[in-house]
Amino acid sequence: MEERSTLVYVSGQGRIEQPKAQPVRPKTDGIVRILLKRLGGNKMVSVVSGLDVAEEDLADLGRDLKRKCGTGGTVKNFQIEIQGDKRNVLKAELEKRGFTVKLAGG
Template identity: 50%
Template sequence: MSKNSKLVYSTDQGRIKEDKSTTPAADTGDGIVRLHRETKGRKGKGVTLINGLGLAGDELKKLAKQLKQQCGVGGAIKDGVIEIQTDDREKLKALLEKQGFTVKLAGG
């Protein structure tokens, strides 16, 4: 077995369930929130990815919900990254700076 593989089934125990009680640590990075625009794999529809927030769990969900409501769009949280279904990065930048984050526009 390689180091990156994860056991999902054992003949002794059957299916192995993940331990969801442990919350992954928030990725603080360098303290700068980056807004990336991405269309790859989305049939040309643009989304904005928000990285480096340094938040985890409920705080991240709360911020994502607030940003989606203020922009009037949908979105999701995947692997600690907020995806907002809009190309309006300037509006997102203003909203995040208002909350005290240091924000940079990155990528396309």
């Protein structure tokens, strides 16, 4: 049984930092999915998920895709988010790099 502590402060020591949980790499089926996510204010984000690459390579790939699309974006939770509806550009670029790509949702 795992012991859970809710202690956050100890007199004399100060604040106790709780260890943060590391994000878990999701299982992939070999297919990269690109979906369109609508945010508030009529903004859209193209989300690339299912990439089975190392975390460092994912950051590099995200940088290359942002450059190719000419927009901003981020890499978080093993997904790449690109601002705007850039699904077709992303699909073409990822297929050129050898990935199997499907457009999902949106």
